Amino acid sequence: MRYAYYPGCSLHSMETSYDRSVKAVCKHLGVELWEIPDWVCCGASSGHSMGHLVGLAIPAKSLVKAEKEGLDVLAPCAACWQRMVWVNHEINSSPEMKDKISRAIEEEINGTSKIFSIIDFLAAFGMDKLAQAVKKPLKGLKVASYYGCYYVKPPKVAHVDDPENPHLMDDMMKALGAEAVDWPFKTECCGASMIFQDVDTTVSMSKKIVEMAYKAGADVIVTACPVCEMNLDMRMEQINKKFKTNYKIPVVYFTELMAYAMGSVPQEIGLDSGHCTDTQLLLAKIS
Amino acid sequence: MSSMLNLSAQQREHGDFADRVFEESGVDVRKCYQCGKCSAGCSVHICGGMDVSPNRIMRMVQLGMEDEVLRTRTIWACVLCSTCTARCPRDIDIARVMDTIRIMAKKRGITEGFNNANVFHDIFMNSIIKYGRVYEAGLFVALKLKQSGTMFADLPIGIPAMISAAFRMPKLPPKMKNSDQVRKVVENCKKIEGEN
Structure with missing residues (x-):
């Protein structure tokens, strides 16, 4: 199996533990990744606010390279994934927009490459197959799966899972031998890029999620989005200072736990050093 | 925003704003009947990041209050999580409307919100x-x-x-x-x- 890989800026910058763990999981499952050569930023939170066309044309610039190679795309970052899904959605619903995007990127784009998020990509292997690949089951670990917004909303375009009560990440955690805690804030927004505009509001938003995971008895929060991870992980102490709490829940990518369960060592995937929250307790619990 | 507003006159004289929002976004804001579900589920609004709630933005667009809408903090504070869009009983893509109005504001150089x-x-x-x-x-x-x-x-x-x-x-x-x-x-x- 060969897929075009679109890492996006975060995975090549601060969030290398996501990049490394996705690659490790793919290796364990026999998936070959072809990184899109000279890919550009998807435009993320700003491109689409500058203009409708520019918000589509920027991600199309990288997407068309995968299309030409005849490959489907794996885009682990939730924001990158959704921007690319929007491109295909608009191309397939408006010939006029298809023409405009093609002119903007100076190449014809047809919207023929399917774009996978890491959640539906891995879930498609089937829980039995994933469970078979497990070498170190995560016995006794209570995991709160945090999906965030971009994978499930708006449901007309981004429908990886149920928009109000998604379960694919929970299913995968169970396949790894962990316990998936039932909690209500799976898709509550973390504040996303507002962390760069209004820290106070964003920290209040992130606090609600951490608090609920804590109340649900989670040992760890897993995410599939670099912005969710950053807003919860990097802001944990800020939350504690602002709200006089003492939350110490590690926040990691679900692919890190999966890679670990399938035999990767923590150092290889950044599970030991790729986060602001302390993952030592987590490592002690699962080793 | 003035405290008194003649709604009929406002809508009659400035109704084209909703039309332009429709042209730019493909979303018909006129369908909104003010149930408030968008605001009830908006995390940014609940945590104090907006000055005007999303349902009020919808009403202001219907009423053609263009200058007021373009000057709100709300249109910029929306992070497009699209919870409102997912839950709207009138199937209005509210997040898309916010993005569209943001582009309109940017084009006119109005960013003080x-x-x-x-x-x-x-x-x-x-x-x-x-x-x-x-x-x-x-x-x-x-x-x-x-x-x-x-x-x-x-x-x-x-x-x-x-x-x-x-x-x-x-x-x-x-x-x-x-x-x-x-x-x-x-x-x-x-x-x-x-x-x-």
Whole structure:
């Protein structure tokens, strides 16, 4: 199996533990990744606010390279994934927009490459197959799966899972031998890029999620989005200072736990050093 | 916003705003019947990030209150999580409307509703136009220099988090074979949109 890989800026910058763990999981499952050569930023939170066309044309610039190679795309970052899904959605619903995007990127784009998020990509292997690949089951670990917004909303375009009560990440955690805690804030927004505009509001938003995971008895929060991870992980102490709490829940990518369960060592995937929250307790619990 | 408003006259004289929002976004705001579900589920609104609730924005668009809407903090504070869109019983893509109005405000140079958000978008776009990808360290420094009141907002993350972040953040700009790709796309888009 060969897929075009679109890492996006975060995975090549601060969030290398996501990049490394996705690659490790793919290796364990026999998936070959072809990184899109000279890919550009998807435009993320700003491109689409500058203009409708520019918000589509920027991600199309990288997407068309995968299309030409005849490959489907794996885009682990939730924001990158959704921007690319929007491109295909608009191309397939408006010939006029298809023409405009093609002119903007100076190449014809047809919207023929399917774009996978890491959640539906891995879930498609089937829980039995994933469970078979497990070498170190995560016995006794209570995991709160945090999906965030971009994978499930708006449901007309981004429908990886149920928009109000998604379960694919929970299913995968169970396949790894962990316990998936039932909690209500799976898709509550973390504040996303507002962390760069209004820290106070964003920290209040992130606090609600951490608090609920804590109340649900989670040992760890897993995410599939670099912005969710950053807003919860990097802001944990800020939350504690602002709200006089003492939350110490590690926040990691679900692919890190999966890679670990399938035999990767923590150092290889950044599970030991790729986060602001302390993952030592987590490592002690699962080793 | 004035405290007294003749709704019939307002709608009669300024009804074209809802039409223009429809043209730009393909979303018909007139379908909104003010159930308030969008605001009830909006995390940004609940946490105090907006000055006007999303359902009120919908009503203001219906009433043609263009200048007032374009000057709200709300249109910039929306992070497009699309919870409102997912839950709207009238199937209105509210997040898309927010994005559309933001583009309208930007075109008219109206950014005072939430200037720090506008500064972020400008710096982000400049970064990817220049380097092809986001240069996070450069972005971070530029934000601190150009936004008002955010200089020390990140200090409470604590020393261990700061060390972790500083250790992981690449110090040099991203390297690409052709870092000019985004600039070219942005220029082409301007040309194509200028034709219409």
